[in-house]
Amino acid sequence: MNKNLFIQSYGCAMNFSDSEIVASILKKDGYSLCNKIEESDLVLINTCSIREKAEDTVRKRLETINIHKKSKPEMVVGILGCMAERLKEKLLNEEKIVDIVAGPDAYRDLPNLVKNVIEKNEKSVNTILSLEETYENIEPVRINSNGVTAFISIMRGCDNMCSFCVVPYTRGRERSRNPNSILNEAKDLFDKGYREITLLGQNVDSFKWSPENNNKIKLEKQSDKSGIIYFSDLLEMTAKISPDLRIRFSTSHPKDITNDVLKVIKNYENVCNYIHLPAQSGNSRILKKMNRTYDREWYLNKINDIKSIVGDSCAISSDFITGFCSESEKEHIDTLSLMDNVIYDYSYMFYYSERPGTLAHKKFKDDIPIEIKKRRLSEIVNKQNNHSLVRNELTIDNQYKILVEGTSKKTDKYLRGRTSENKMVIFPKRNNLIGKYVDVKIKECNSATLFGELC
Numbered sequence: 001m002n003k004n005l006f007i008q009s010y011g012c013a014m015n016f017s018d019s020e021i022v023a024s025i026l027k028k029d030g031y032s033l034c035n036k037i038e039e040s041d042l043v044l045i046n047t048c049s050i051r052e053k054a055e056d057t058v059r060k061r062l063e064t065i066n067i068h069k070k071s072k073p074e075m076v077v078g079i080l081g082c083m084a085e086r087l088k089e090k091l092l093n094e095e096k097i098v099d100i101v102a103g104p105d106a107y108r109d110l111p112n113l114v115k116n117v118i119e120k121n122e123k124s125v126n127t128i129l130s131l132e133e134t135y136e137n138i139e140p141v142r143i144n145s146n147g148v149t150a151f152i153s154i155m156r157g158c159d160n161m162c163s164f165c166v167v168p169y170t171r172g173r174e175r176s177r178n179p180n181s182i183l184n185e186a187k188d189l190f191d192k193g194y195r196e197i198t199l200l201g202q203n204v205d206s207f208k209w210s211p212e213n214n215n216k217i218k219l220e221k222q223s224d225k226s227g228i229i230y231f232s233d234l235l236e237m238t239a240k241i242s243p244d245l246r247i248r249f250s251t252s253h254p255k256d257i258t259n260d261v262l263k264v265i266k267n268y269e270n271v272c273n274y275i276h277l278p279a280q281s282g283n284s285r286i287l288k289k290m291n292r293t294y295d296r297e298w299y300l301n302k303i304n305d306i307k308s309i310v311g312d313s314c315a316i317s318s319d320f321i322t323g324f325c326s327e328s329e330k331e332h333i334d335t336l337s338l339m340d341n342v343i344y345d346y347s348y349m350f351y352y353s354e355r356p357g358t359l360a361h362k363k364f365k366d367d368i369p370i371e372i373k374k375r376r377l378s379e380i381v382n383k384q385n386n387h388s389l390v391r392n393e394l395t396i397d398n399q400y401k402i403l404v405e406g407t408s409k410k411t412d413k414y415l416r417g418r419t420s421e422n423k424m425v426i427f428p429k430r431n432n433l434i435g436k437y438v439d440v441k442i443k444e445c446n447s448a449t450l451f452g453e454l455c
């Protein structure tokens, strides 16, 4: 019997990628994707816990789903992802509508959990974290695919314990996926016409595969005699699949991105000229309190390494948090000056949101008033907008090779694609270009987008 599955994802790219794995697991159990809640038998929400607001958004969403469930009581509702892992069975009490709670490592169990609800009319919970699960043999159903770009998850979990962050608790320990299965997935995507893949992990640069994990696998390249495969090796092996396959990766913890990785970016035209290197703060005392393991000077040296090995044209973006515990005005100004120093192409910026159970919650006081957190945030946002414009203006009158991803979101008379530096370019439409590389000359820009013409 064919049943309908509605699945919605919040949070980071890992969650969107996981939802594709979930769709694949449930497909084998007879579920097809459906984009109407009211026509679905199973409704799954893949959730994020990174900030309080992210959780509030999910709770609001549950209210609207509740309206549908009232007129269709047999509909099964499940919470997946980080909120499921953080709150576990508590979610069942707090949100009466929820039938299933499944953490990020429990997705293979979903068919059983659903069956339990339907056949025994029991609520089901599985939030067991795994040391091994990478879902490596599951071929994702590409849900939101444009047929051109796709995510490949290469590692899971995080061992870093930044003091503000809930991820180590919701995603468990770090583990890397078998590189053969990663390469096969990438080759398969390329054969199907995809032209860009993003290698995903909370901490991609700490990808590490040693033969002890599985001594039966043989790979064409092994970086040293011990046979360990590091992220730089994986990046190079993926780059070699085809010069027409663009490779991106996210996210890099500054402490883990090595010069070997930077050299691969430099040496392979198809490894994109873009690094997301979250700084979080520009002040060394705050960085220490955040447990980021680097200080301001060390981070700036890393930026210098990028500029000297990859070159000035390499785009760099960051994440920042304002108003972390005890951050003084002067320490906030250090973040602004770090930004002036680097001139990022882009940043994701947030004010600090205390998360239960984290080191910062246990050890420090969340003592910066919300108005100050928000004011500091608006200061870094304004600065970033100026810097994004400065960086984008440098592209004017230059020519870029872009990969066409689809029609412009605003008008179908225009197409959109990205440069290697991850900048979105809008240009007048011509037929049959989606999924192709084109050369575009940039004519205008704002802080978010470039506007160009085909060469």
Ligand code: SAH
Binding pocket: 050, 051, 164, 165, 166, 167, 202, 203, 251, 252, 253, 278, 280, 319, 320, 321, 350, 351, 352, 353, 354, 355
């Ligand atoms: N693994 C990635 C980050 C994942 S979370 C990395 O280490 O770079 C994405 C971003 O959310 C973080 O970089 C941080 O800037 C922000 N963030 C995490 N926890 C937060 C919190 N408690 N409050 C506000 N922002 C937070």
Ligand code: SF4
Binding pocket: 158, 159, 160, 161, 162, 165, 166, 167, 168, 202, 203, 253
């Ligand atoms: Fe969170 Fe830090 Fe891990 Fe990133 S590296 S997921 S910020 S603990």
Ligand code: F3S
Binding pocket: 010, 011, 012, 013, 014, 015, 047, 048, 049, 050, 081, 082, 166, 167, 170, 171
């Ligand atoms: Fe959110 Fe979990 Fe990703 S907390 S940012 S969905 S790893």
